[in-house]
Amino acid sequence: MSYARVGVVTGANKGIGLAIVRNLALQYPKSPLxxxxxxxYLTARDQNRGEAALQSLQEDVQLQKAKALVRHGGLTEVKFHELDIVDTTSIKNFTEHLKSSHNEGVDFVINxxxxxxxxxxxxVVKTTLRCNYYGTLEATKHFIPLMKPNGRIANVASMTGKLNKYSDTIRDQFLASKTVSDITELMERxxxxxxxxxxKERGWPSAGYAVSKAGVIGMTRAIATAEKEKGSKILINSCCPGYVKTDMTRGGGSKTPDQGAQMPVMLALEDLKDQTGLFWQDERPIQW
Incomplete structure (x- = not known):
């Protein structure tokens, strides 16, 4: 089967990731894309969980009623592929698969x-940074050469990554950062x-997740700037899905996964007016 468009969602076996795949399938037919x-590609590090997620989509009543999937007469096919963003070999294996299977390129990636x-x-900090910052960074770098000329990359960050809980010095260093190396240096520090x-005495919050997401916002901005300076038309943005009720929030949250999915889905499918390197929430760019 041939495809006009190809997309990737990482960490998609449950929660916001799975909801992103669902809503991409539902919204794609009416989108500019x-x-x-x-x-x-619904990706996850665990094959059994990934395949179970794929099965849940195939049995999803809303997708059936909307005739969203190819098997129901729709436009979207979903396939599982294993991907662990903390494993360089796993990233390379997946991106090699994309390169060999889709020589015209990938349209969007939602990390x-x-x-x-x-x-x-x-x-805790080491493990969190390894996945959320370094893993997302490595995956993004591997995906960029595979993107179509007008492709999209959306890195899911968080409002906890905003800079209002840092010392003035560290906040200013984040805002003054120009390169990925600048942000990586802050993560290392x-x-x-x-x-x-x-x-605390050196100006950081005692919060590994929050700092890792500040890193995601900063490195996304730096990569987007570098790509734009090279003349690339790829749009690379970060976003906050909101406070979503998932396993990650341990039952907290004011949004459903479907509501949380709307922001990254918009960055993948809708007309962004060429905006890149921004941090988005509630369908608009916000101050970092």
């Missing part, structure tokens, strides 16, 4: 994969300060 059949751990110590037990 619609140019024929769409293939979405949703991430973790939120309980507690706060050096190991945070880890070092946590290791020394001095993160």
């Amino acid at each position: 619609n140019d024929g059949r769409l293939l979405i 949703n994969a991430g973790i939120a751990m309980q507690g706060f110590d050096s190991n 945070f880890q070092s300060d946590v290791d020394a037990g001095k993160e």
Whole structure:
């Protein structure tokens, strides 16, 4: 089967990620991106969970009623592929598959994969940064060469990544950052300060998840700027889905997963007026 469009959603076996895939299938037919059949890769690090998620979509009553999937006469096909963003080999295997299977390129990637751990110590911070910051960064770098000239990348961040809980010095360093190396240096300094037990006195919040998401926002902005300076038309943005009731929020949250999915889905499908490198919430760019 041939496809006019190809998309990828990482961390998509449950919660916001799975809702993103559902809503992409529902909204694609009426979107500006619609140019024929769409293939979405639902990716997850665990094959059994990924395949179970795929099965749940195939049995989804709303998708059936909307005739969203190809199997129901619609435009969208969903396939599972294993991807663990903390494993370089896994990233390379998946991107090689995309390269060999879709030589015309990928239309959009929504980097949703991430973790939120309980507690706060050096190991929690290390594990959180490894996935949320370094994993997302490595995946993004591998995806960029595969994107179509007008492709989209949306990195799912969080309002916890806003800079209102940092010292003036650190906040100013985030805002003054120009390159990925600038942001990575800040992530390394945070880890070092946590290791020394001095993160608070040096201007950081004691919150590994929040700092990792500040890193995602900053590195997304830096990559987008670098791509734009090279003349690339790829739109690369970060976003906050809102406070969504999922396993990650441990039952908290004021939004459903479907509501949380709307922001990243918009960044993948809708006309963004060439806006890139921005941090979005509630369908609009907001101040970092």
